[in-house]
Amino acid sequence: MDARELLKRYAAGERDFYNVDLQGMSLIGVNLSKAHLRRANLSHTNLTGAFLKSVNLREANLCQANLRGSDLQEANLIVSNLEQANLCQANLIDANLRASNLIGANLSGANLKEAVLSEAVLKEANLSGAKLHEASLCRSNLSKALLIDTILEAANLTNAILAEANLKGANLSSALLNGANFTAANLSQGNLSRVKGNGTNMASANLTEAKLRGASLSWTTLRGANMTRANFYRAKLCWSNLTGAILVEAVLIDANLNQITLRNADLRRAIMPDGFQHD
Secondary structure (H helix, E strand, O other), rough: OOHHHHHHHOOOOOOOOOOOOOOOOOOOEOEEEEEEEOOOEEEOOEEOOOOOOOOEOOOOOOOOEOOOEEEEEOOOOOEEEEEEEEOOOEEEOEEOOOOOOOOOOOOOOOOOOOOEOOOEEEEEEEOOOOOOOOOEEEEEEOOOOOOOEEOOOOOOOOOOOOOOEEEEEOOOOOOOOOOEEEOEEEOOOOOOOOOEEOOOEOOEOOOOOOOOOOOOOOOEEEEOOEEEOOOOOOOEEEEOOOOEEOOOOOOOOEEEEEOOOOOOOOOOOOOOOOOEEOO
């Protein structure tokens, strides 16, 4: 089937295109909303600006497809292959991408508000400037991903892997981070206010100038983390391990440091819970 026949049949009211092969075709700006494209082959296909609202692309192959600026709101992309796909500026509000392959995909500036990305593989993906308000990223793999200035407010990152990810300036306020792995991640200048991250691994992470007001990070590993000038006002860090951490000029006013480990930590000029500056 070629693009012309597909659009002719769609215009005639047909919606079932199960397992169709559209590899490498040009479908720029087409309207295929609510089409059934399960297991379709759309690798290298150009769908720039396409209207794909509520489309079923479950298990579809979209490897290296161009979906820049496309509308995929409420789309079913469960277990789909989007490796190295271009989803820059795409609308993915309420879309379901559970267990999908997004390795190396470009999602910069995309709107993923309340999208489901649980168990998705996003290694080395670009999500800079993307909007992920209240998105579900449980058990997702975002290792080495770019999340610069990304909005993850109230997102669920429970047990997610973000090792070596770049989250500089990202907004994670009120996010769920329980059990997440941020080993060697860059969270500098990020907003982690009111996050719930008990049992999180932030060993060797960069939290320079990060905002952690009211954060709950009990039982968290922060060994060797750089928290220079970070703000922990009223944060909860009880039973956390900060061995070898850098807390130069950090603000710890009213923070809960019960049973915390600070062996070999650098606390020069830090403002301690009682309001006094550490020597």
